[in-house]
Amino acid sequence: xxxxxxxxxxxxxxxxxxxxxxxxxxxxxxxxxxxxxxxxxxxxxxxxxxxxxxxxxxxxxxxxxxxxxxxxxxxxxxxxxxxxxxxxxxxxxxxxxxxxxxxxxxxxxxxxxxxxxxxxxxxxxxxxxxxxxxxxxxxxxxxxxxxxxxxxxxxxxxxxxxxxxxxxxxxxxxxxxxxxxxxxxxxxxxxxxxxxxxxxxxxxxxxxxxxxxxxxxxxxxxxxxxxxxxxxxxxxxxxxxxxxxxxxxxxxxxxxxxxxxxxx
Numbered sequence: 001x002x003x004x005x006x007x008x009x010x011x012x013x014x015x016x017x018x019x020x021x022x023x024x025x026x027x028x029x030x031x032x033x034x035x036x037x038x039x040x041x042x043x044x045x046x047x048x049x050x051x052x053x054x055x056x057x058x059x060x061x062x063x064x065x066x067x068x069x070x071x072x073x074x075x076x077x078x079x080x081x082x083x084x085x086x087x088x089x090x091x092x093x094x095x096x097x098x099x100x101x102x103x104x105x106x107x108x109x110x111x112x113x114x115x116x117x118x119x120x121x122x123x124x125x126x127x128x129x130x131x132x133x134x135x136x137x138x139x140x141x142x143x144x145x146x147x148x149x150x151x152x153x154x155x156x157x158x159x160x161x162x163x164x165x166x167x168x169x170x171x172x173x174x175x176x177x178x179x180x181x182x183x184x185x186x187x188x189x190x191x192x193x194x195x196x197x198x199x200x201x202x203x204x205x206x207x208x209x210x211x212x213x214x215x216x217x218x219x220x221x222x223x224x225x226x227x228x229x230x231x232x233x234x235x236x237x238x239x240x241x242x243x244x245x246x247x248x249x250x251x252x253x254x255x256x257x258x259x260x261x262x263x264x
Contacts, residue, residue: 040143040247040250041098041140041143041242041244041247041250042094042095042097042098042241042242043094043095043098043140043143043144045091046095046144048144050074050077051070051071051073051074051077052070052071052074052095052098052099052102052144053144054070055067055068055070055071055073055074055099055102056102056137056140056141056144056145058070059102059106059137059140059141059152060137060141060149060151060152062151062152064106064109064110065106065110067102067106068103068106068107068110071099071100071102071103071106072103074095074099075096075099075100075103078092078095078096078099079092079096082096094241097238097241097242098140098242100242101136101238101239101242101243102136102137102140102242105133105134105136105137106133108129108130108132108133109130109133109134123166124163124164124166124167124170124173125163125170127159127160127162127163127166127173128159128160128163128170128172128173128176130159131156131159131160131163131173131176131177132176134152134155134156134159135156135176135179135180136243136244136245137152138152138153138156138180139183139243139244139245140244142244143244143247148184153184156180157177157180160173160174160176160177160180161177164177169198171197171201171205172205172208174193174194174196174197175193175194175197175201175205175208175209175212176208177190177193178190178191178193178194178212179208179211179212179215179245180215181193182212182215182216183215187216190215190216194212203228203232203233204233206225206226206228206229206232206233206235207225207226207229207230207233207235207239207240209225210222210223210225210226210229210240210246211243211245211246213225214245214246214248214249215245217248219248219249219252222246222248222249223249223252223254223255223258226240226246226249226255226258227258230258230262237258237259237262237263238263240259241259241263
């Protein structure tokens with residue numbers, strides 16, 4: 001049985017070219033200032049007017065294809081700098097890891113952009129994957145600019161909500177939304193979402209649980225889940241290192257040692 005999502009729903013969840021034009025200009029318009037200074041990720045020190053900053057501005061406008069090209073430009077630039085200036089290789093390594101991670105998010109969104117209005121099977125998974133990729137872009141924009149993209153915030157919540165409506169038992173979607181709610185300061189709503197997940201989460205969800213605990217500022221629990229995810233369940237150390245989900249752990253010595261041991 002083929003079920004097609006209403007075009008209105010697809011238009012609501014994915015930004016059109018027209019809505020993109022009304023989005024952020026140079027990554028600055030339509031931003032909500034974060035009350036406290038954003039925690040810095042591994043992108044610290046990146047020039048605001050470089051290709052990475054331009055890519056984030058395009059992300060905030062929903063231009064995934066163009067942002068992907070800008071990330072490729074950033075990667076090539078940082079690779080050239082690393083070759084010419086050996087003393088900057090470690091810093092360039094971090095910037096390359098971050099730009100490649102953000103390129104991956106653009107590719108995820110491009111892959112599913114035209115596949116939402118298809119067969120019922122997998123719709124919730126596609127909605128969740130889009131929400132998760134936008135979630136990562138939201139955190140990166142907020143970290144880099146110190147301000148939140150309001151439009152993207154609404155789209156992420158809408159995608160998580162619709163994924164849960166399509167599949168009420170989709171635990172990753174509910175946990176992802178709980179994580180996001182903590183990150184935008186809606187802590188009570190986040191705790192309600194987490195409490196609504198029936199039963200204990202499987203151990204294979206250790207990475208997602210680490211993200212949730214980090215958002216809830218439960219750093220010891222976040223580290224325990226992250227270690228489990230990295231050592232026993234095949235989670236990527238580069239993913240954890242690049243994601244702004246774990247910026248709150250970067251001052252923790254155990255986190256730094258774990259990353260140094262697992263990253264080349």
